[in-house]
Amino acid sequence: QFYRGMRWPRLCRGARLLFLIVLSIVGGCIVYEYWTLSHLSEISPTETLLKASTALLKAEPEEPPQNLNTSECFPTISELADFPNCKSKWEWMRNGWKTDACYATMGVNGTGCSFRYFLSTVEKHCPVMEGVNPHGNRTLAMPNFSMDELFAKMVDKPVNFEFIKKRITRMWNSWKEGYEESVRKHPKSMENRSQLRIILHLGFLTNTKFGELSSKGGPLGELVQWSDLIASLHILGHDLRISTQTDTVVRNIDSFSRTGPCPNGNQIDLIFTDIMGLRVMQKKRRAFVVTNKCKLRLLDSFGTQAEFNSREYFNAHKTELGKTNPWGGHGLALRQFLSLYPHSPDNTFLGFVVNTHPPNHTERRDRSGVLVYGKEKYMWEKAEEAVKTAMEVTEVHATVADASDASSLPPGVINHGLQSEEDFHALLSKVRVFLGLGFPFEGPAPLEAVAHGAIFINPRFIPPKGRLTHKFFAEKPTLRTLSSQCPYLEEMGEPWVITVDTQNKTALKDALERAMLSEVTPRLPSELTAAGMVLRVSLMVDRLNTCEQLPSWPPPSALRERIGEEGASCETTCAAAGLRCDSALFPLVNRREKLEKEMGCERVGTAPSIVAPSRCTLQEKALLFSCSSSLAGTVRLCPCRDFLPDQRELCTQCL
Numbered sequence: 310q311f312y313r314g315m316r317w318p319r320l321c322r323g324a325r326l327l328f329l330i331v332l333s334i335v336g337g338c339i340v341y342e343y344w345t346l347s348h349l350s351e352i353s354p355t356e357t358l359l360k361a362s363t364a365l366l367k368a369e370p371e372e373p374p375q376n377l378n379t380s381e382c383f384p385t386i387s388e389l390a391d392f393p394n395c396k397s398k399w400e401w402m403r404n405g406w407k408t409d410a411c412y413a414t415m416g417v418n419g420t421g422c423s424f425r426y427f428l429s430t431v432e433k434h435c436p437v438m439e440g441v442n443p444h445g446n447r448t449l450a451m452p453n454f455s456m457d458e459l460f461a462k463m464v465d466k467p468v469n470f471e472f473i474k475k476r477i478t479r480m481w482n483s484w485k486e487g488y489e490e491s492v493r494k495h496p497k498s499m500e501n502r503s504q505l506r507i508i509l510h511l512g513f514l515t516n517t518k519f520g521e522l523s524s525k526g527g528p529l530g531e532l533v534q535w536s537d538l539i540a541s542l543h544i545l546g547h548d549l550r551i552s553t554q555t556d557t558v559v560r561n562i563d564s565f566s567r568t569g570p571c572p573n574g575n576q577i578d579l580i581f582t583d584i585m586g587l588r589v590m591q592k593k594r595r596a597f598v599v600t601n602k603c604k605l606r607l608l609d610s611f612g613t614q615a616e617f618n619s620r621e622y623f624n625a626h627k628t629e630l631g632k633t634n635p636w637g638g639h640g641l642a643l644r645q646f647l648s649l650y651p652h653s654p655d656n657t658f659l660g661f662v663v664n665t666h667p668p669n670h671t672e673r674r675d676r677s678g679v680l681v682y683g684k685e686k687y688m689w690e691k692a693e694e695a696v697k698t699a700m701e702v703t704e705v706h707a708t709v710a711d712a713s714d715a716s717s718l719p720p721g722v723i724n725h726g727l728q729s730e731e732d733f734h735a736l737l738s739k740v741r742v743f744l745g746l747g748f749p750f751e752g753p754a755p756l757e758a759v760a761h762g763a764i765f766i767n768p769r770f771i772p773p774k775g776r777l778t779h780k781f782f783a784e785k786p787t788l789r790t791l792s793s794q795c796p797y798l799e800e801m802g803e804p805w806v807i808t809v810d811t812q813n814k815t816a817l818k819d820a821l822e823r824a825m826l827s828e829v830t831p832r833l834p835s836e837l838t839a840a841g842m843v844l845r846v847s848l849m850v851d852r853l854n855t856c857e858q859l860p861s862w863p864p865p866s867a868l869r870e871r872i873g874e875e876g877a878s879c880e881t882t883c884a885a886a887g888l889r890c891d892s893a894l895f896p897l898v899n900r901r902e903k904l905e906k907e908m909g910c911e912r913v914g915t916a917p918s919i920v921a922p923s924r925c926t927l928q929e930k931a932l933l934f935s936c937s938s939s940l941a942g943t944v945r946l947c948p949c950r951d952f953l954p955d956q957r958e959l960c961t962q963c964l
Contacts, residue, residue, distance in 0.1 A: 393859035411571035450546035487839025512586020603856035615935035617786030637786030879947035890936035894948035
């Protein structure tokens, strides 16, 4: 109105325009100050606007008010339910905000409302106040569907990325459709996410030939998982720094800095690597690893258990655990280890995507033959009898890469040689049976077979194979045993999967004959689709915070306490109740009052034990919290939660 009321000569249009711009900027700043102050305090709108205008016009800093109310804006009891760390962080802020100038720079002024704003938008320890942007000044993550932008980040050794680029290219439409499906089904979980700064270092490709061997029949499980993780994070819109070589990861690490205790605009949010990559980082940038230890995420196909994660515990129990532990002893929270399959509730299931090519599935009645699972000659050792049995039932096909002539395989086997992914899937769509030979363990190919309509003959292991019974697992940091070549599919069961002792000719022949007569449709669990993985990765990176003493995700309200039978693990106890143990929730049951109430304990002690909390004993060392461990004569108090059908890593309240 002031602008309109002035008389402006015609020749002063430039001055008039300049005045309008200056007035707009000042007005915008006043509105911004008004908005900020009105959301950090309970001052009336008029007083807030007056204070903002005065502060801007004076251009002088105000002295902090005396006798500040540090309790205003404190969350209600119901708001605190899923924010167990809020109260302790708030108490620290009462005086701790003065220990570094960065807190004041980020808006903390000693009032309770400024504590709430900082602890909810910057550090995520408290619930956000109504009407406040939960991301503060952070950039929102927006979906990124540009493959060119992603591939431009894969530069340090081209051969290492050949398989990854080919797989991502083939599946790009699936990734886009998967993202859109997840947003449509779970909008609250997929929208309004902060963009994270993430380092990804594929350590197993450093100074090795894994990348080259991927085109010659070499192992693909790790490459498949890394490909799918990278594609998920990129489509979700995060800022990625990708490397396979030491000099590249060092440059990526050095590009991030953090000074002072407050988060700033140039700090790392998450670090994805594997055990070999972690060793490189520890050697080259140990201080960075120590500072950001809780932000590490280690891809670990077979998983890590508490007994091997704690160096101190392992050294004290070598006799029963085995003498060596070269892949363990990292001292991370067990949820920081990311597995290929959801085989351990102690670790986090990252998973992979089963790639299925669009229909043209051959009708079941038109299918014939058996395809043997084993693309290198060494996998066929001791398999001659099983192959002969299969040939008594139907024709047998193979895709062995290094069989130079027909004599390399049992007579009569039709070898197609090393196949491209498209040709391999086409072959799976034509055969009736995919026959396992017992190795490789827990690879992705059997899932692809079932997804293409073939029945998987899953070799049963008698006795089960594990660290104490098989040389392949002798140095793996887990006591988990495999009852078959693919326990995940063993759970799926018939008609898609027939688990049988393939060393028993009669049992194997019966299984093959039943499979040849069975009518099945392709099956693929949703947790192994692009949509399932995008949702899981989105929630995992956005909400799983292993830097907190108490868990905020899964939310504490998801906890379902159960008391186990004598000698039972928490994994078994929760499963018996139709639930899933979650190692992240152990701190919520490791409390004296819980043992007194739930287990009737009059006196409660503490111990560094892999089965605590148990009857009248609290866990002394958080590194030893374990869902999978058990001990004869011990009754455990277990942290269970529900899980979604075909998406067991997520609970109902996790979304």
